[in-house]
Amino acid sequence: MNPSRRLLLKHLAFRAAEISPRDGLVSIPPDGERFVAWPEVMERSKRLATAMVAWGVRPGDRIATLAFNDHRHIDAYFAVPCLGATLHPINVRWNLEEMVSVLEHTRDRIVFVDAGLMDRAIALADRCPWIEHLVRMGPRASDGDPPAVRSGVTISDHEELLETSDPIADWPDPEEHDVMAMCSTSGTTGIPKTVAYSHRTTCLHTMAIGLTDCMRLSGQDTLLAVVPMFHALGWCFPYACGMLGSRLVLPHRDLRPERLLDLLVEHEVTTSVAVPTVWDAVLAAVTASPGRWDLGRLERIVSGGAAPTASMIRGFRDQHGVEVIHSWGMTEINPVCTMSPAATTREEAALDPDDRLRHQQVAGRPLPGLTLEIEDEDGRPLPHDGASIGRLLVSGWWVAEEYAFGHPDGERFGADGRLDTGDVASIDDHGRMAIRDRGKDMIKSGGEWISSLALERAIGDFPEVATCAVVARPDERWGERPIAVVSIAPGASLDLATLQRRLAENFEPWQCPDDLILVDSIPLTSTGKIDKKTLRTRFLV
Ligand code: AMP
Numbered sequence: 001m002n003p004s005r006r007l008l009l010k011h012l013a014f015r016a017a018e019i020s021p022r023d024g025l026v027s028i029p030p031d032g033e034r035f036v037a038w039p040e041v042m043e044r045s046k047r048l049a050t051a052m053v054a055w056g057v058r059p060g061d062r063i064a065t066l067a068f069n070d071h072r073h074i075d076a077y078f079a080v081p082c083l084g085a086t087l088h089p090i091n092v093r094w095n096l097e098e099m100v101s102v103l104e105h106t107r108d109r110i111v112f113v114d115a116g117l118m119d120r121a122i123a124l125a126d127r128c129p130w131i132e133h134l135v136r137m138g139p140r141a142s143d144g145d146p147p148a149v150r151s152g153v154t155i156s157d158h159e160e161l162l163e164t165s166d167p168i169a170d171w172p173d174p175e176e177h178d179v180m181a182m183c184s185t186s187g188t189t190g191i192p193k194t195v196a197y198s199h200r201t202t203c204l205h206t207m208a209i210g211l212t213d214c215m216r217l218s219g220q221d222t223l224l225a226v227v228p229m230f231h232a233l234g235w236c237f238p239y240a241c242g243m244l245g246s247r248l249v250l251p252h253r254d255l256r257p258e259r260l261l262d263l264l265v266e267h268e269v270t271t272s273v274a275v276p277t278v279w280d281a282v283l284a285a286v287t288a289s290p291g292r293w294d295l296g297r298l299e300r301i302v303s304g305g306a307a308p309t310a311s312m313i314r315g316f317r318d319q320h321g322v323e324v325i326h327s328w329g330m331t332e333i334n335p336v337c338t339m340s341p342a343a344t345t346r347e348e349a350a351l352d353p354d355d356r357l358r359h360q361q362v363a364g365r366p367l368p369g370l371t372l373e374i375e376d377e378d379g380r381p382l383p384h385d386g387a388s389i390g391r392l393l394v395s396g397w398w399v400a401e402e403y404a405f406g407h408p409d410g411e412r413f414g415a416d417g418r419l420d421t422g423d424v425a426s427i428d429d430h431g432r433m434a435i436r437d438r439g440k441d442m443i444k445s446g447g448e449w450i451s452s453l454a455l456e457r458a459i460g461d462f463p464e465v466a467t468c469a470v471v472a473r474p475d476e477r478w479g480e481r482p483i484a485v486v487s488i489a490p491g492a493s494l495d496l497a498t499l500q501r502r503l504a505e506n507f508e509p510w511q512c513p514d515d516l517i518l519v520d521s522i523p524l525t526s527t528g529k530i531d532k533k534t535l536r537t538r539f540l541v
Contacts, residue, residue: 003173007203009180010082010171013242017042020219020245026267027071027250030116031139036071038245044071045079046167051156052083054165055110055133059084059174062182064108066090066117066124069229069250072137072158076112077229077238081180081199084172088182089230092117093526094192100127102184102192105405112137112158116253118147125153135161176200182404183232185331194404195331201398202236205334208367209240213344215302215325217271219245224263226255226274227305231527232335235304237273257285261293268297275528276308279324280467283315284489295320302327302339306529307435307453309460313360317353328363328435332419333370334398338433340364345430361457362434363425370396372433373418374425386428389436393418424451441532443472443482450482450511458503459484464492467522469530470513471539484513485535487522494518 004011016023016038024037036044057063063080065087067073080087088106090099092114107130113121115138125131126149134149137158149155174180180199184192210217217223223246225237241248249267251260260282263269274282279301286293301316304327316322323342329335340363342356343349366372374382374390382388395418403410412420424437436451443450452470459468466487472480488494496516503512517539523531 001176006173006176007200008082008174008176009078009199009202009239012203012206013078013082013239014038014042014045016219016242016245023219023245023247025071025074025248025250027074027252028263029068029070029072029114029138029252034071036074038242041071041074041078041242043167044075044162045082047162047165048075048079048158049083049168049171050165051161052079052085052110053168057083057085057110059172059178060086061110062086062088062106062108064088064090064103064106064111065113065230066092066111066121067114067137067229068092068253069225069234070114070137070252071250073112073114073229074238074250075158075162077234078242081202082171083168084174084178086179086182086196087233089233091184091230091526092120092228096120096123096127098192099124102194103128103131105194106182109133110135114138114253115141122147122149126150174199176203181233183331183335193331193407193409195400196404197233197334197398197400201334201400202233202239204369205336205367205398206236206239206243208369209236209336210244211368213341214339214367215271215300215327215341217244217246221270222247222249222267224249224251224260224267224269224272226251226260226272226278228527231305232329232331235273235329235336236334257281261286261295264295264298265293270297270299271301272298273302273304273327275305276303276312277306277467277524277528277530279303279308279316280312283312283319284466287315287319288490295322298322300325300341304329304336305527307457308361309457310357310361311461311463313357317357324360326360326363328433330421332400332421333394334400336367337370337372337394338364338366340432347430359432362432364433365431366394366396366433370394370399372425372427372431374427384427384429384431386426386432386434389424389426391439392421392423392425392433392435394421395419441471443470443480445475445478445480445482445510452482455482455484455503455507455511455513458506459486459499462494462499462502464489464494467530469522469532469535471532471535473515475514482511482513483515483517483539485517485519485522485539487519 110133179196181197184194300323313324326340328338382390455470475481523534525531
C-alpha cells in the first residue's frame with residue numbers, strides 16, 4: 001500500500017498546524033503558563049525527533065514518559081510515534097516496584113521525565129540497566145551540580161535539545177499495523193497488563209472521538225484534558241485536538257477542584273474529560289461557593305473510567321446547564337468504546353429531559369467500528385432487551401488482540417476477536433449498553449448476585465454522601481455480604497438504619513448492605529477510581 005494511504009498518526013495529528021495555525025495548546029506547568037500554537041507543536045516534535053535520531057533511536061524502540069499533562073509531554077506524544085518508535089507513558093502514581101515490573105518488559109531506552117519527578121526517574125534508571133537517557137522536561141536547569149545518576153545514563157535538558165536540534169526533514173513511513181504506543185492498565189485489577197496500540201487502531205479511534213454523536217468535539221472547542229496522558233493514551237484527546245484544531249488546555253499536576261474550576265472559567269473551556277470522582281469534587285466545590293465560578297461557557301463534559309452518579313449528572317445539568325456525557329472504555333480498547341450524550345437520534349431528542357437523563361446514566365452505544373454482545377455464564381448469547389444481564393464482550397477495529405507480554409488474564413482475548421471485558425452489562429433494544437457491575441465486584445450472597453454498582457449508585461445519590469463504595473465481606477452463612485464504605489458530605493450524618501430504610505424502596509432486604517463504615521475519604525487508585533482492593537484489605541479482613 002502506498003504510504004500516503006496508510007493510517008499513520010503523522011497524517012492525522014498535525015492537521016491542526018494547517019487548518020488552525022493560530023490556535024494550539026495552553027500549557028500550565030509550574031514554571032508558568034505557555035501558549036504553543038499548533039505549527040509550533042509540529043516544529044517542536046520535529047526537533048525532538050532529530051535529537052532522538054542522533055541517539056540512534058530506531059523504529060520499534062520504546063521511549064517512556066514519566067510526566068503530567070503539559071506541552072513538553074505533548075512533544076514526546078507526537079514525536080515518538082511519528083518517528084516510528086513506541087511511546088510508553090508510565091503512570092506517575094505507581095510505586096517504584098510497579099514501574100520496574102512494567103519496564104522489565106518494555107525495556108525503554110529513553111525516559112522523558114517531568115522536572116519534578118527526576119528523583120523518581122533516577123531511582124528507576126538505577127534499577128533498569130537498559131535505560132540510556134533521561135530527558136528532563138522543565139525550564140532550562142540553572143547552573144549547579146547535575147543530579148547524580150548511575151554511570152551509562154546521560155541526563156539531557158528537553159528545552160536545550162529543542163534549541164540545538166534542527167527539525168527532521170521527513171517523517172518515516174511505518175506500516176499501519178506497527179505499534180505506536182504501549183499502555184498498562186491501572187491497578188483496579190491487580191498486576192499491570194500492557195497493551196500495544198498500532199497506528200491503525202489509534203487513527204481509527206481518534207477519528208471516532210471526533211464524530212458528532214460521540215461528544216460533539218470540534219475545532220471550535222477548548223478542551224481541558226484532566227484525564228492524565230499517562231492513562232490509556234490520554235484517551236487520544238491530544239491527537240483528536242491535533243486533528244480538529246481544537247484548543248487544548250493542559251493543567252499539569254495540580255488537579256484540585258478549585259484549580260480546575262479556575263481553569264474552566266479563565267480559559268473559557270467548552271468541554272473537558274475526567275473520571276467521575278473528579279466531577280463529583282468539582283460539583284461539590286462549585287456548589288459550596290455560589291457565585292464564585294461562572295460555568296456559562298462550559299457546554300459538555302465527559303465522565304468515564306468508572307460509573308457516574310445520577311446526582312452528579314443532574315447537578316451539572318440543573319445548576320450549570322452542562323451536559324454530562326458518560327463514557328465507558330478500558331485500556332484494552334485504545335481506550336474509548338462508548339459515549340452516551342443526552343440524545344443522538346431524532347427519537348431521543350424528542351424525549352423530555354428526565355428521560356434523556358436516564359440515557360446519560362448508562363454507558364451508551366459503541367462507537368462505529370465496535371460491536372457489543374452479552375452472554376450468560378455458559379456462553380449463550382443474551383437478548384438486547386435491556387433486562388438480560390451477562391458478560392460483556394467487545395470486538396472491532398481498535399480492540400486489542402492480546403497483552404503485549406502475556407498475562408494470565410490473556411484468556412479474555414478470544415480467538416474469534418472478541419474481548420471478554422470482565423464487566424457485566426445489559427444492552428437495550430436501541431443498542432444502549434448499561435454496565436451493571438464489574439465481574440469481580442459483583443457480590444454473591446446465598447447464590448444470588450448483588451450488584452455493588454447498583455448499591456453505589458443508589459447510596460451515592462443520598463444528599464449526605466460525598467463518595468461511596470460497596471464491597472463484599474466474607475460471610476459464613478451467605479458466602480459474601482455487601483458492606484457500604486461512605487465518606488459523608490461536610491456537616492451531614494448517616495446511620496445504618498437510615499441507609500437500609502431508604503434502600504428498601506428499591507432493593508430487597510437481602511440486597512442491602514449489612515454494615516456502614518464511615519471514613520474521612522475513600523482511597524482512590526492511581527487513575528482516580530475507587531480502590532476496592534485497598535478498601536477490602538483495610539476494612540474487611
Ligand atoms: P482501565 O483499563 O483502567 O481504564 O479500566 C477499565 C475498567 O474500568 C472497565 O472494565 C470498567 O470496569 C471500568 N469502567 C470504565 N468506564 C466505566 C463506566 N463508565 N462505568 C463503569 N465502569 C467503568
